[in-house]
Amino acid sequence: MTLKEIAAELGVSPSTVSRVLNGRDKNFTVKPELRKRILDRVAERDYKPNPMYQSMRKKDNQQIAIFLPSYLEAALEADINAGVDAMNNSLFEKGFSFHYLVRPLEQRATYGLPQWKVAGAVAVDVRRSELVCELDESGLSYVVLNGVAGPNGSAVQADDAGNMECAMKYLYELGHRRIGYVNPYRDPKLIPIGFAEQHYSVIRRTASYFEFCLAYGLPVLESAKDCTVTVEDAVAEGVARGFTAYVAYSFEMYMEICHYLHARNLHIPRDVSVVTFNNPPLARFAAPPATCVEIPCKEMGVEAGRLLLERLERPGETEPQVRMLPGRLVIRDSAGPAIGKRQ
Template sequence: MTLAEIARELKVSPSTVSRVLNGYSKNFGANPEMRARILEMVEKTGYRPNPVFRSIRAKKNRQIAFSFYSRSLRQNGETVDRALDEATRILEENGFTFHYLFHPRARVECYPVPEWKVAGMVIPDVIDPAMLRLIEEHRCPYVTLNGVCGEAGSAVMSDEPANIRMVMEYLYRLGHRRIAYLNSPPVMERHHSGIEREQGYLDFLNARRLPVIDGYGITPLPVAEQFELVRRQSATAIVTFQLEIAVEVLETAWRRGVKVPQELSVVTFDDSWHARHTIPPLTCCKIAANEMGKETARLIMAKVADPEAYKTEMFRFAGEVIERESTAPPPKA
């Protein structure tokens, strides 16, 4: 039931219902009986004020806009999904309301400013600060999650150089010296995670004078063909950019009769439910999504209170390696 419908039912104006619900008393009077009838009807119908309309009128705005480049939240991946769950939980506990906005052309043009007044914005997976031009011009406080920020914003990111280093060191300790890396799909090429994991892979091999297994770059090749390419180079371990690639690696290994982990170790990023239930269960680098969500909430609340706070600052969080049955020492020659 809407506010207008409640007003019609009680034969009063919508503004009277609104003022009673918001506790207004200045230059406004409603007898106790009418107040009681309005509040009783609101309780009975379960009516809740629209937070967007309320934010337009409010002097103290508590509305946070979450702005996405895709209409499909799955496109943002499990890291962002879990981080947003934590951030919204904390914001709600602190009296903030929020809504989601979807801008499929954000990566072609730029992220637009919300059409109504908001206290601040959280924007996941920004790949280029230029995409934030309008928001910066509007001086809207914002935090990017799992992406880069502009001059006025703050960024909360996974520490990908640390994460790939942990994975490589783990395999190195197991005895692997021929380690392949299967990179992100072309759509992720410009995201910081794809760039930094690939560079960290190369830096680790170069620092230890280990061979670089060809096939680590962005490629349109199917995973099965990438698998054959790195196996021809005697790779004993494969690190994949994301879970979907690791699942295809496991399937291809099974179809080719390659035993995991006896003949080939496989490691991926993010510790999702699916990673725990593949055959064999996958060793993963667990991304610090909860910590990223907590920091996102802390930062946007701080920037709402003081828009000058934490400008251009980047906050990174390293994950941890979760060892499972997809990894083992390399086979003996």
């Protein structure tokens, strides 16, 4: 139901309805009976004015710049987009509008703030430091969603160290004592960056994997140390060394691992178990359906919106924050007891 439709039902002009709803009918003759009819019809139709348009009329329009990476790079792809949508919904209700700024792969190191005035900014899935440095220097209130912020910004992240520990503990409790972690492969010719420049999730999951193996006295998959080994080669190393379980960085890599295990006539989960991060809709339709550590992307988006709104409403009064949200283990059919631990 729109304002124009309500006006048509009442036989009045849209401007008359608008003036009544916005309390600007004091100097504009509207009979009390008509005013009551308008308000009653609005309540009956459950009409809610567009907060962005209201903000524009009041001349206090608040615009948020949203910096997105190339979709080819997004660590969570559709999942992180759901987080962005959740964040936008929470801010939209407060009257904010948005400008999306997407950088293609070949311009990964070239950022630049918008030329027009914005109230704040959100940087999504940040991989490089140039944008964060520029945001810090600009004085803008900003939040990084699924990335690392600078000293003047807040950040909302997944608890990747805790999420890796969750996956490893689950496999360990199933009796697995040779568990490999498969990092994403980055062709150094196409993406010439070192391991320290990888996304924070890569760095923290890797560190947590090695810490868990050290604490529990488990052998490690050597190829997990960086991102220069293909999934096929990582699986080959694990098979040669008798590994009985793998943790995949992403669902796409889960599919690759399953492919290479099946090519070696290894059954999942009878011979080898596989757990992955992220829980996309297709995970339950995979063969076998994937056991996942689900990243709370929507909750991360809502929290990013809350942190940004807090800084916008109380500028100079709130300190930058880093919020890390834990994941959730979703158990399906891709992981089972290790051989010798089955009843």
